[in-house]
Amino acid sequence: MPTSNLLASVFGRSPIGPIQQHISAVHACASQLKPFFEAVFAEQWELASEIQLRIITHEHQADAIKRSIRLSLPKSLFLPVPRNDLLEIVSTQDKVANRAKDIAGIVLGRKMLVPASMHETFITFVCRSITTSAQALKAIHELDELLETGFQGRKADLVEQMVDELDSIESETDRDQVKVRRILFDLEQTLPPVDVIFLYQIIEWVGDLADRASRVGSHLQLLLAR
Numbered sequence: 001m002p003t004s005n006l007l008a009s010v011f012g013r014s015p016i017g018p019i020q021q022h023i024s025a026v027h028a029c030a031s032q033l034k035p036f037f038e039a040v041f042a043e044q045w046e047l048a049s050e051i052q053l054r055i056i057t058h059e060h061q062a063d064a065i066k067r068s069i070r071l072s073l074p075k076s077l078f079l080p081v082p083r084n085d086l087l088e089i090v091s092t093q094d095k096v097a098n099r100a101k102d103i104a105g106i107v108l109g110r111k112m113l114v115p116a117s118m119h120e121t122f123i124t125f126v127c128r129s130i131t132t133s134a135q136a137l138k139a140i141h142e143l144d145e146l147l148e149t150g151f152q153g154r155k156a157d158l159v160e161q162m163v164d165e166l167d168s169i170e171s172e173t174d175r176d177q178v179k180v181r182r183i184l185f186d187l188e189q190t191l192p193p194v195d196v197i198f199l200y201q202i203i204e205w206v207g208d209l210a211d212r213a214s215r216v217g218s219h220l221q222l223l224l225a226r
Helices: 003-011 016-031 033-041 045-072 083-110 116-140 143-148 153-190 193-225
Strands: none
Touching (some): 016 033, 016 045, 016 083, 016 143, 016 193, 033 045, 033 083, 033 116, 083 193, 116 193, 143 153
16 A cells, blocks of 8 residues: 555544554664674675665655655644654654664675674674664554553553663663774774774764664653653
């Protein structure tokens, strides 16, 4: 079914369905980073290119849904959630997909080599970052029931716990980032300076992906607090 038709059918009931569809596309982008980096580690550039195309496809899908939400979301909703808050959630979600695309693009474009001694710690770091996206996905998929309960009761408590867990995962990602940076610091003298600069950039962006996913939870917390 075309995206526009799907959105039209869902908006007849609630604007939440498309927002959930959007974060599903966003997480699909982030989740491809694990196989992408595994291909990069093995210097399987053709496979890495195929995975990058998957990331781009999911990112384009997320963009299409985002645009449709912005155009179709009624200016007056009989919901306990301001329209601008819903749009802000979508914008924050979208930044996760954008960052995943950025990471794959620069790594593949430069055919960046990650030192073998970094592989294990680095892939753990990537996976933890992806986990933050997965947790944000899980929390957003409770949003429709939150609306039904007026952001109160057991469902609100459950989502609050999910957001707390999301913050905890993001903190673990910060610790993983420190470990990866420390390994790279010890290797700096053995690597070309330009490679070192771009490796630090990628480390920063992987951590940023997790940070962006955690902000989705922050927006949910604000809704719960109102």
